[in-house]
Amino acid sequence: MWVVEVITNEEEILKGLAEAVIKGNEEKSTELAQEALKMRIDPYDAIMNGCSKGMNVVSDLYEKKEMFVPEILLSADAMYAALDILRPHLKVDTTVKKPAKIVIGVAQGDIHDIGKNLVKMMLDVAGFEIVDLGRDIAPEAYIEKANEANADIVAISALMTTSMMNIEPVIKGIKDKNLKAKVVVGGAPISSEFAEEIGADGYADDAVSAVRLVKKLMGG
Amino acid sequence: MCKITMKKRLINALLGEEVDKMPVVSITQTGTEALMDICDAKWPEAHYDPKLMAKLAIAAHKEIGYEAVRVPYCLTILLEALGCQVSKGHKTRQPSITSHPYNSREPLPLKPISNDFLSKGRIPVILKTIKLIREEIGEDIPIIAGSEGPVTIASDLLEVTTYMKWFIKQKQAVVKYTNYGANAVIEYANALFEAGADVFALLDPVASPDLINPRDFNEIVLPIYQRMSKKLKGKVVVHICGDITGILSYLKETGFDAVSIEEKTDLEKAKEIFESKIRVVGNVATATTLFNGTPKQTYDESIIALNKGTDVLAPGCGLAPLSPLENCKAMVEARDDYFK
Numbered sequence: 001m002w003v004v005e006v007i008t009n010e011e012e013i014l015k016g017l018a019e020a021v022i023k024g025n026e027e028k029s030t031e032l033a034q035e036a037l038k039m040r041i042d043p044y045d046a047i048m049n050g051c052s053k054g055m056n057v058v059s060d061l062y063e064k065k066e067m068f069v070p071e072i073l074l075s076a077d078a079m080y081a082a083l084d085i086l087r088p089h090l091k092v093d094t095t096v097k098k099p100a101k102i103v104i105g106v107a108q109g110d111i112h113d114i115g116k117n118l119v120k121m122m123l124d125v126a127g128f129e130i131v132d133l134g135r136d137i138a139p140e141a142y143i144e145k146a147n148e149a150n151a152d153i154v155a156i157s158a159l160m161t162t163s164m165m166n167i168e169p170v171i172k173g174i175k176d177k178n179l180k181a182k183v184v185v186g187g188a189p190i191s192s193e194f195a196e197e198i199g200a201d202g203y204a205d206d207a208v209s210a211v212r213l214v215k216k217l218m219g220g
Numbered sequence: 221m222c223k224i225t226m227k228k229r230l231i232n233a234l235l236g237e238e239v240d241k242m243p244v245v246s247i248t249q250t251g252t253e254a255l256m257d258i259c260d261a262k263w264p265e266a267h268y269d270p271k272l273m274a275k276l277a278i279a280a281h282k283e284i285g286y287e288a289v290r291v292p293y294c295l296t297i298l299l300e301a302l303g304c305q306v307s308k309g310h311k312t313r314q315p316s317i318t319s320h321p322y323n324s325r326e327p328l329p330l331k332p333i334s335n336d337f338l339s340k341g342r343i344p345v346i347l348k349t350i351k352l353i354r355e356e357i358g359e360d361i362p363i364i365a366g367s368e369g370p371v372t373i374a375s376d377l378l379e380v381t382t383y384m385k386w387f388i389k390q391k392q393a394v395v396k397y398t399n400y401g402a403n404a405v406i407e408y409a410n411a412l413f414e415a416g417a418d419v420f421a422l423l424d425p426v427a428s429p430d431l432i433n434p435r436d437f438n439e440i441v442l443p444i445y446q447r448m449s450k451k452l453k454g455k456v457v458v459h460i461c462g463d464i465t466g467i468l469s470y471l472k473e474t475g476f477d478a479v480s481i482e483e484k485t486d487l488e489k490a491k492e493i494f495e496s497k498i499r500v501v502g503n504v505a506t507a508t509t510l511f512n513g514t515p516k517q518t519y520d521e522s523i524i525a526l527n528k529g530t531d532v533l534a535p536g537c538g539l540a541p542l543s544p545l546e547n548c549k550a551m552v553e554a555r556d557d558y559f560k
């Protein structure tokens with residue numbers, strides 16, 4: 001009987017975590033993450049079967065236009081609150097393949113970063129390692145960071161026709177330097193044709209398809 | 221129908237009344253590098269000097285053939301007057317907002333809009349520019365003046381992420397801040413009309429379903445737009461970026477004269493929803509076509525927009541500063557051929 005009860009509680013906590021993320025309830029997700037540690041639930045489990053599961057539902061609802069940016073921002077707060085508590089307790093497992101590393105930022109001349117932040121969050125929860133450069137980032141900074149971090153992907157968003165012009169130099173620089181990073185792009189003024197024209201390795205028109213694209217490029 | 225002036229043509233089209241041909245104008249920003257070089261009035265100076273601003277605006281009418289003169293070239297005039305800091309940008313980059321005076325975890329009290337509001341920031345520059353343009357072009361050509369709308373203002377006073385979250389956590393504050401933005405717009409737009417503007421372009425990119433839930437748009441933004449439309453003393457075109465299909469039925473009820481749409485919103489669909497209650501302006505793609513495409517593509521897209529029944533042929537959003545002149549001209553050529 002005792003064993004059964006523990007399992008039920010663990011399930012409840014994971015379910016509760018997912019729900020807190022979906023509802024954007026930061027207090028609840030904080031509380032449940034602490035509870036999970038107290039109950040010695042594997043933090044990896046709590047992240048993958050709690051937070052991530054919740055975030056997957058959020059992505060789905062966003063794609064179906066049943067959830068919008070305000071709700072997603074609150075979900076992100078709830079998710080990061082739980083991750084901040086759980087991550088320091090993750091056991092380092094050397095047998096697991098290292099996650100792909102992604103350098104992300106907003107093109108130079110562009111200060112709009114909501115779209116980039118959504119993509120970052122979805123990639124984060126999908127298990128990728130993210131280096132966030134921020135907004136209004138010069139082409140050289142992407143190249144330097146991609147080199148230094150040995151990045152697998154460089155993701156750049158642009159919200160303006162002026163800033164989208166600053167993506168091509170990044171792609172050129174990465175090719176010239178023979179870095180392994182693939183470059184993916186997105187943002188309102190960018191089309192798949194434009195992405196192809198400047199030599200990008202991929203184009204995504206929203207945060208959910210960005211994750212799909214990155215997974216595809218990483219052979220997953 | 222006998223020949224009518226460009227001004228009459230635009231006003232009639234915005235009212236849904238008969239015209240000899242659909243007007244071709246830009247409701248959104250018209251400053252391009254090509255025009256700056258031709259008329260020798262360049263950004264960033266043309267954002268600050270009435271003479272240069274007027275010169276560049278008139279160039280879009282004279283060189284491209286757009287049937288209106290449109291000012292200014294940014295979405296920072298009201299925000300600056302309300303206390304945001306602005307970076308000037310450069311020749312091909314628009315000014316942008318760099319500080320958010322009310323950014324805080326909890327709502328801060330708003331400073332009342334002062335009696336001398338119309339003398340703040342660059343508002344006097346714009347009012348002067350409109351007068352200069354009118355002197356130069358005479359009475360027959362319409363002047364369009366635009367500004368950022370209440371949702372965009374509130375989002376920049378606060379910082380957009382905070383503003384977004386408050387749609388759920390602090391609804392009353394969102395209503396308060398957005399109404400505050402609306403009050404500033406009303407006072408400013410009526411001053412623009414008084415200075416000689418014929419059409420006011422209300423640009424509210426942050427009100428897009430890309431960011432805001434259409435349900436919230438209906439509940440919070442629509443009543444504010446309706447209040448504005450009762451107070452604005454001239455023709456009003458509202459422009460919202462992105463795919464705004466989800467809020468077309470609400471925009472129909474605003475009381476404004478027309479809605480300016482991007483190519484991401486289907487023009488036929490907009491016409492169908494609007495019936496004869498409000499007009500459509502648009503929607504040649506600014507990034508893929510006018511900026512990155514060819515004159516032929518621009519021409520074809522203009523014909524499609526006319527076929528779909530646009531009431532005013534116009535770029536779908538602000539012209540990209542590096543748009544080739546030939547592309548912009550192809551819009552006018554297409555319109556002329558269409559009504560030959």
Ligand SMILES: [Zn+2]
Pocket residue numbers: 425459460461462482536537538
């Ligand atoms: Zn737009």
